[in-house]
Amino acid sequence: MSLTLWLTFLVAAVLISISPGAGAVNTMSNGLRYGVKQSMPAILGLQLGYGAQILLVGAGLGALVASSVWALAVIKWLGVGYLVWLGIQKWREPVVESVADDQPTMSGQKRFWQSALVNLTNPKATVFLVALLPQFLIAGQPHGPQLITMGTTLILVDCLVMLGYTLLASQLFRFMTTPYRQRQMNRVFGGLFVTAAVALASFKRS
Template identity: 30%
Template sequence: MSLTFLLTSLVIVATPGTGALYTLAAGLTRGARASVLAAFACTLGTVPHLVAAITGLAAVLHASGVAFNAIKYLGVAYLLYMAWSTWRDHGALSVDESAKPSSWRSVMVSGVTLNLLNPKLTIFFFAFLPQFVPAGPGSTTTMLGLSAVFMAMTFVVFAAYGACAAAVRDKVLTRPRLVDRIRKTFAASFVVLSGRLAVESR
């Protein structure tokens, strides 16, 4: 495994995006346990994209504008829904002290869905991973290994983001105005991310 792959993967994973934002929000509004669950959910949401890249389905998605746009706009719609629910103080990102199973399920489902409905991830893995896989026998095994490393890095970095957010949670929650501003900032960020996804092309 090359140092270039590790450094490039770290930069990609650490760059703030939808998953990182969601994990931060989960840690801030629900605590450390929720942030770890959110990080796991976001990581799990990359699995279908990795599988698509390994099996060659990414090539189909890249070639088919209809398929790409269908998934893209579903992702845009879901990000806008997340923005709306966050702004209205409902859904997975509301400040919630409960530890009900339904609460954890909502964190999990939202995290998986956010990454699942991003077709750029499939195209990214299709273009990124093969650069570090030598041609010939065992290439699939090598790609699976690199994918596992990438997923592990994703989980660790996202969990670290969430832990940092959870660490200041108590101080934040004692200031209702600050909580309201943060919630609206998260909502606005989801709108910005939905706009960025909407203008993405293959």
């Protein structure tokens, strides 16, 4: 892959990552509640799900899923249900009375797998990757190295963008010192998860 082609792909990767979606909502929610450092498991979980999608497409299975109405529908409605569940959980999440170490929080491992499922159950990512990656593959050259380059670029860019979202969200914590404000913010993010579920439910292939 030439430098010019890679830079074009890099721009596309940045635009993909900064666009609002369930992953961004999940990241900002974690950043607001746990801060940057403690949000790393969630960010890494998102990348696991994203990486699985890239591998799926790279192995040729993504095209099969994207062409199967039944398979896409199953993944789609699993994702819808999961996002609604996350929204309800966030809406009901208890407020943080203090930042003491004994304050009960969700474990990093649980947040890792929760975030991984957010991306794993997003069929829009599969369809998008199926449409995007072939546009940058150079015919006559081995596809493996090209896919590795593009997949690595997508994941690294998404990590940086999610870190940015986390940093911005963590700065809001200073304003969320009262139970009322925290409760309202939990309901905002709960509503955003449900909104993402509605958007996913309305997703139709062109």
